[in-house]
Amino acid sequence: MQAQDVDVAILGGGPTGSALALLLARLTAHPERIALLQADSASHYGHTPELDPRVLAVNHGSRVLLESLKAWPQQAALIQTIHVSQRGRLGRTVIRHSDFDVSELGCVVRYGQLHAQLTQAVQRSGVLVLKGASAHVLGQDLSGVSLAQGSLQLRAKLAIHADGMPGAQANRQYSQIALLTRARASLPRAGWAFERFTNEGPLAVLPHPDALGEQSIVWCCTPERAKALQALTREDFSRALTEMFGSRLGTLTVQGPVASVPLGMTLRPHTLDGRCVAIGNAAQTLHPVAGQGLNLGLRDAATLALACRDWLITPEQAPMAALQRFERLRAPDRQLTVRLTDLLSRVFTTKLPLIEHAAGLALLGMDLVPALRAPLARHLLQGLRL
Template identity: 50%
Template structure:
């Protein structure tokens, strides 16, 4: 008999932690030996919970995981079939298209709350143990982990930190905020998503799951400029947005509140202790350019579930070789994705005209040369998968 309360304790019940629990429960002979510690398990049945304003751009790899293995795809989703990348004030643009990549969709955009509600519904039917907790923190003990949480303390052979803790390691304050809002376009383009690099930061317009003529805006600027934009009268904000984005979608009219989120880069090791791993936001938090944060986290959990499958058949064996192998296999994808999302917004926002021209030429080269475009597109589409 196991001496611990659980075999695996997952600290965090967001999309990454929930997806990990569902994957592990499929393999474990006793799913109740897996504990998920987190909040909002009853999100769908709690009317007073304020809705999350975020929409999520899920790439093709994440779409396949959520639709296929997890069967947790939200009812509302806006497909992305073409991604248009451009630079304000410079020549050159690049199109990434689904048919060129051999897929029906590059990905899709969903509501954060819709995805979490669907994942939590699957979680309640999975047999895992749910422990409501605002905060869960794991600490090493001889041969196991102690997990402190709101209801007291639990013990587990392994602890996986998914959110609620910043990674310890590399850190960069971007001195930017992301402004989120929703707009209605007078000339919508079915299945098109846009990433536009401006002198202040990237500006994304993503298809919206609530309507074919709606787009989710993610506009990155310095903190003062972001605050000013958030407080502008509606007509002035729309004018500023049109100046930055252009008229590709016709006139843009805001249909929701504006929300600000500060941006920073954090990345640390996957292995936190002998019996503890970090995945998702606990391992890396990225700039939102290209929408890679959650997609990278979902690749983390897919690889971790695969790596832990032999250990879950007999949890009395040492987990060290399985955790070591997981960390080694994930390292290239994690650091390549982090490098791309960290470099792009800083490179395009430089005020050096030579670099600005070089960026424009780079987009033109990618658009005209498949050998330059396809590896980059493939990384955004599915990442490096072991």
């Protein structure tokens, strides 16, 4: 059977792969030579995109990118103030949008809505969308990459892994489960997002995009506690949540089902392998603390598109120089964001009072000295820009 010939094959039509397809389509006169291969099956978290329980904090830079791609979801809750605290200790810091001269620090969107907007934009872009079985790279040689999606065979000059899986073996298992749900606050504060560090893991309470006063909850805790919490009635779960979070939003009453996601960090040692390159969660899967995964993945996509701009004009040439440039440019941001989220997810859970106290003091220090707070906040808002 003759293999279908394309310039670029993107494996995985999640947010990162779709954003990359749109960016590349803008840079070529032949968007039909870019193939986006999307599996019909559920994601690695076991949900179809529409029912995915993830609600994502998207930073200012990502919003600008998604708006430029005409893929910004209609429902988005603004984050104007971020309150960071440690349960049972004094340290806390508050980051305000006015500190950075921006109208908002970020927004919260539903994974399903973002996915739907990106999918529609890709359909309008002229990119070749191939839906069906999972896609695989069969091998590569000096002239290209061979791929298969079910019975379909493809030949591409460049293949991009955007399939959300950096490898089967996690570099770190956090022994934490993220419980995801939504809750109504009796004393809502518009535009406020909270990250509360507990000695079992961080608890994020974010404004929910669907309704004012609703909060999106990401509660990271030990597997044992997660199991016990999931066995509770909704009323008892709400009480436990309010007890853990404190009274800053009054009482929290859970509104929907509670989903659970095991947490680990997996870092693909090299994003580049000949004519194949990995971006987004296929390159690195992070702990959700501080909401960095998608933001990092979108920066991967933007940098890769830029690095490939000249190559796309003459795709018969080897893309290696463009890919090496991409890998070099992305390494510092990738390493720093992975290390930062890894540290934040564990530093308050060591059960070593001195370390936890020092971490609390660091939060307090950041609150008192804006010069300490600014670099961390800027990185979390924008990523490392070189």
